[in-house]
Amino acid sequence: VALRLGGQPREAVPFRILLQDGDGRLERISRSVVQVDANLDYAGGDALARAQPQSWGRLAQACAALAARRKSLGAMLPERWEVSINADDPDALRLERRLRAGPGTQMVEELAILLNREAGRYCRDFRLPTIHRVQHRRPGGSLEAARFSLKGGGHEGLACDRYVQVTSPMRRFPDLVMLHQIAAHVAGAPLPFRDRERLAVWVRWAEERIPVYAEFERRAAEQWRRAYLSQNRGLRVAASRDTS
Numbered sequence: 001v002a003l004r005l006g007g008q009p010r011e012a013v014p015f016r017i018l019l020q021d022g023d024g025r026l027e028r029i030s031r032s033v034v035q036v037d038a039n040l041d042y043a044g045g046d047a048l049a050r051a052q053p054q055s056w057g058r059l060a061q062a063c064a065a066l067a068a069r070r071k072s073l074g075a076m077l078p079e080r081w082e083v084s085i086n087a088d089d090p091d092a093l094r095l096e097r098r099l100r101a102g103p104g105t106q107m108v109e110e111l112a113i114l115l116n117r118e119a120g121r122y123c124r125d126f127r128l129p130t131i132h133r134v135q136h137r138r139p140g141g142s143l144e145a146a147r148f149s150l151k152g153g154g155h156e157g158l159a160c161d162r163y164v165q166v167t168s169p170m171r172r173f174p175d176l177v178m179l180h181q182i183a184a185h186v187a188g189a190p191l192p193f194r195d196r197e198r199l200a201v202w203v204r205w206a207e208e209r210i211p212v213y214a215e216f217e218r219r220a221a222e223q224w225r226r227a228y229l230s231q232n233r234g235l236r237v238a239a240s241r242d243t244s
Contacts, residue, residue, distance in 0.1 A: 009033050013166075013183045015115050022065035026118040029186045045104025060103035063110040070113070075159035076143065078109075085224045093228040112167045113158055119182060120162025124152060128181055129196055131174045131203055133163045148174060148203045150196060174206050 016028040040048070048056040071077055086096045098105065116133075123130040134153040135146040143157050155163035169176040177199075180192050193199060229235075 007035070009035050013179060013186070015118060017114060017118060019059075019062040019066070022069040024066065024114045024118065026122065029122065029182065031183055031187055040104070042098060042102065042104035042108070045107055046102050049103035049107075056103075060107055063103070063107045066110040066114060067106060070110075070159040073159035074156065076157045085221075085228050087224060090227070091231075093224065093231055095228070113160065115167055116163050116165050117158075117160040119166045119178065120152075120160065120164040122182065123164055123178070124162050126185060128185060128191065129194055129199055130164055130181070131178055131199060131206075133165050133174075148206050150199055150203060172206075174202065177202065 010033065012032050012034045014030055014032050014034070015026060016030070017024045017026055045056070045060075049060040050057070067077060080101050082098045084096050084098065086094050120130075120132060122128075123132075130150065130152065132149045132152045133146055133155055134149045134151075135155045135157045136144050136153065137156050138144060146155065146157060152162065154161050164178050165172060165175045166179045166182065167175065169179045177193060184191050
């Protein structure tokens with residue numbers, strides 16, 4: 001479900017990041033008020049990258065370079081194709097096959113990862129009490145499950161030396177906590193969350209709910225699949241294996 005934000009001023013915590021040579025460097029974090037002119041989906045981002053090569057197209061190229069650099073450092077990139085059910089009209093569900101490597105998707109994913117990495121480095125440099133997201137490799141090379149931690153460390157699945165999630169404060173409680181923490185520090189105000197014991201409780205709370213949320217998402221997806229099949233009885237679909 002898309003959250004429509006257009007037309008109204010909104011408080012924001014903008015990160016100014018310089019994109020250069022397949023990487024990004026944080027220049028400034030501030031507090032501001034922004035107004036969203038339009039809401040875009042992935043297809044809209046693809047279209048802008050094609051229609052405006054000197055602006056959106058350059059951003060898409062920079063994000064492709066970010067992905068290539070992370071891959072060279074050992075990051076696990078997502079599958080190339082994704083099939084989902086479009087439920088804009090629940091009475092007429094339809095399948096959508098989306099190229100995850102398309103510019104719209106890649107811009108969203110790479111900029112979010114970069115922003116979270118820079119948030120992690122900011123918290124490290126200023127020694128803020130922080131809820132990190134970490135992931136380590138086992139001795140054999142496989143990845144452990146990602147988890148929240150107060151101790152910090154790298155996120156090897158994303159090839160980030162630090163990672164603090166702040167990009168989904170309406171969806172994830174730790175993101176909301178850390179966004180308030182960083183915003184207060186930027187403004188020179190007292191940190192709202194200094195008590196590490198409280199943060200430790202929230203880390204345990206967040207970890208306990210991850211499988212609950214995952215099960216909810218699994219059941220929701222299963223329900224939509226059943227609804228789609230019930231609307232398309234007898235449907236025959238040609239399938240092929242994409243090995244690209």
